Amino acid sequence: MRSVMVDGSGRVSVEQRPDPELPGPDGAIVEVTATAICGSDLHFLEGHYPVTEPVALGHEAIGVVVETGPAVESFSAGDRVLVS
Numbered sequence: 001m002r003s004v005m006v007d008g009s010g011r012v013s014v015e016q017r018p019d020p021e022l023p024g025p026d027g028a029i030v031e032v033t034a035t036a037i038c039g040s041d042l043h044f045l046e047g048h049y050p051v052t053e054p055v056a057l058g059h060e061a062i063g064v065v066v067e068t069g070p071a072v073e074s075f076s077a078g079d080r081v082l083v084s
């Protein structure tokens, strides 16, 4: 997948990153269809939060659930969701 990344120098780039994997039985994978940049992202961009490796920007998003872990009961593949 492609991702907008920022590194410790404040440089922003679009990079090819590994496809996500379920983080655990109560997690989900969401295909992001739109996202926004918030104040937390700006802290990374402006160096207020030091980063030792590149960080993906745009953690507030809307998208479609692709896969859920076995403990997830509220959502299923195909649901449109908001991620904050």
Ligand SMILES: [Zn+2]
Binding pocket: 038, 039, 040, 041, 059, 060
């Ligand atoms: Zn945020």
